[in-house]
Amino acid sequence: MDSRASVLARIRARLGKAVTPAAAERAQVAEYLAGHPQGPRPGMPADTIARFCERALGLMTSVSELSTLDELPAAVARYLAAQGLQPAAVCWPQFAALDWRGAGLEVAARPARDGDLVGITGVFCAIAETGTLMLCSGAASPAASSLLPETHIAVVPRTRIVSGMEEGWALLRAESGVMPRAVNFVSGPSRTADIEQTVTLGAHGPYRVHVLLLSQ
Amino acid sequence: MQVTSMHFKARAGEKLADRRLQSALKKLQGNFVKGRADRIAELDNFADIRDAAAAIRDRALANLDLYLEAFEQKATAAGAVVHWAQTHDDVNRIVREIAAQHGVRKVVKSKSMVTEECGLNVALEGAGLEVVETDLGEYILQLAQEPPSHIVAPVVHKTRDEVSDLFAEKHNAPRLTDIPALCREAREKLRPHFLSADMGVSGANFIVAETGSTLIVTNEGNGRMVTTLPKVHVAITGIEKVVPTLEDVTTLLRLLPRHGTGQSITNYISVNTGPRRAGDSDGPGHFHVILVDAGRSDLLGGDFREMLRCIRCGACMNHCPVYQSVGGHAYGWVYPGPMGSVLTPSYVGLEQTRDLPNAATLCGQCHVACPVKIPLPELLRKLRERQFARGLKPWPETLALKAWGWLAARPALYALATRFKARLLRAMADERGMIRSLPFGGGWTDRRDFPAPQGRTFRDLYQASKAKAN
Incomplete structure (x- = not known):
């Protein structure tokens, strides 16, 4: 008997079940998986956008407003200047056509590599309950761009802020139907508290996460 | 280990x-x-969520075989290769085989307690591979050649001074004392390893049957590096870590970071499903999952079955x-x-x-x-x-309990013996009514004095009060 069969047989024996699963057992499991019922949800305020901002700020994510996408280059330029950072970045392809040069920025529409200091990304959606960004990997949404650079700037449309992670999964099921290779939930800059439990930002990932809340 | x-x-x-x-x-x-x-305190219905979390774990364990099969089917459909390991040695052998198959020379690891069980690092180093722990705490321990002392904060036993000394010696660099500077030093040492490694090894906090995904909960971002950059990713996890659905895992995620590190949510939660897709610019080309038994199935259905609910917080x-x-x-x-x-x-x-x-x-x-x-x-x-x-x-303890059991079954004798014992203890006490050392009771009296019994025994008092009532 191979390892797989041995492990499964031992599990069934220990659980006091017959050697072969009955059809009813399988149906019960399949039904639960297909139904994927929600668990109890904690109470949430009515204003999910305000909740998202409050929680994001608590995670040391900074937040500012953006009325239209055309304003993105100027908003990024202002943020980088205020932080004393160099005016260069990489961005997801969806932002390739914006007038970056007009804002005095050198922005390449390609996945981030080591040495890139700023990564500009969109999000799949954002979770109000915890102030979290939900990013799905893909050809148009490289995962490295929110990970390798020291600064991560994320454009979050107000319409993509959902209440909880449950709504994030529902949106993914409805819009894509397949799990991407990676779903990354990002809640603020990377951090560690391994040395004397002192929280330090910028462990291996970004030191800074900046959200631009897009109105239209 | x-x-x-x-x-x-x-x-x-x-x-x-x-x-x-x-x-x-x-x-x-x-x-x-x-x-x-x-x-x-942030959760207005914490008790309900906790009940639901326990029920989710019990549901998964009650049909563990079927949820594992469902996981395997979905993971395989997404392009992952699922391996089953009965023992720790099986795990080490499988990882060595995967490494050989893909010509791996350097392995970067994110924190995994299962691989600590297996002694995986030693096994891989024995096969000529370079293994680098990338969680800051685990990296410090690897340099110091020590095991972790906590499952979440592995290096909790070390002070900043010890880390300063260790980095200065092992990195052959000036001694830094500021914690952010030490973290940056580790970041700069480890970044080249992430970029040059051929294989990433991670654990999994949960695996999801509904989607065939493995999930890791991290703060530093090293887990994302390990599962994104090398050409091969191997996720190693216990068979009990399976959870039926994404909704179930969401409920558990409301509790895990809160109980582990006192965070509402960790910085990163990464859900990985299969290898890199067509058109993707990142992600491993090969994704292996090793499901480890190594004693877990023996706990099912027995006196210790609840232990398998553990989410390692x-x-x-x-x-x-x-x-x-x-x-x-x-x-x-x-x-x-x-x-x-x-x-x-x-x-x-x-x-x-x-x-x-x-x-x-x-x-x-x-x-x-x-x-x-x-x-x-x-x-x-x-x-x-x-x-x-x-x-x-130990035999004295067994003997003492047997003797007590024999005596306790004989009430008259028991009453006599306790009265005698109380008197004896009183005689051993000093003027403060304290006993400084007890024969066979050194564990009690080595660091503190033992108070001698006072007054009459409980049984005598009870008899007296009953006589009065009558």
């Missing part, structure tokens, strides 16, 4: 006298215990007065604290671990703090019963 649990008493004694360790352990209580309490050790006093190394294997005192005897045998079930005051804090309601004090008590039944208690 080598088991040294048989030396618990001796090592606990050393740890109690270790001033540096004691100051490190004090901080743990302040941060993790208070952090958990604060974050739980560490709350039980953070709240344990014994762990708080001696730290994790005294326990002598991968898992310390109350959960370790149940798991270690179960996985490596009761013979080598006889002190562990007794290394608890049974105060019940671990049960109260557990997010999935594991009755840890009850499980520890069951292990003590087993020890007694199998004659694994």
